Amino acid sequence: MMITTSDIEHISWLAHVWLTDSELKEYSEKINPILEYFSTLxxxxxxxxxxxxxxxxxxxxxxxxxxxxxxxxxxxxxxxEIKDGHFKAARIL
Structure with a gap:
């Protein structure tokens, strides 16, 4: 399953994150190898x-x-330290 720049643009629109054209291209190039890795499942x-x-x-x-x-x-x-037959410890509070 390949993600296109238009898919990334739609997802960014849904998330109200505005991306430039270069960012759209960059993210589409980065997300496809990740999805290919998960396709091994x-x-x-x-x-x-x-x-x-x-x-x-x-x-x-x-x-x-x-x-x-x-x-x-x-x-x-x-x-x-011992007090009254018990271990005596430092106060912590």
């Missing part, structure tokens, strides 16, 4: 099953099983 085979995921993996998450945790003392051991 017409060659795509559409008769294929939809692929939602390429691997047949289901529920790959680990079980939520309680495990041994750090004590409060161990968790706070590398904290820069």
């Amino acid at each position: 017409d060659e795509v085979n559409e008769d294929v099953d939809a692929t939602y995921h390429v691997l047949d993996l289901y529920n790959v998450w680990r079980d939520d099983v309680p495990s041994e945790m750090l004590s409060q003392k161990e968790a706070l051991s590398n904290a820069k």
Whole structure:
């Protein structure tokens, strides 16, 4: 599908964008290669099953099983500041 300068002129009129003759020619020369590139999509085979995921993996998450945790003392051991047994952070508001 080739776009002519008259097509570009009509589109610019619809968009209320006034173009000079040189701009009309320039845009028609620039838009045609773009449309030719998109015409390659017409060659795509559409008769294929939809692929939602390429691997047949289901529920790959680990079980939520309680495990041994750090004590409060161990968790706070590398904290820069501690207040009342909690991490103390700088105010952000």
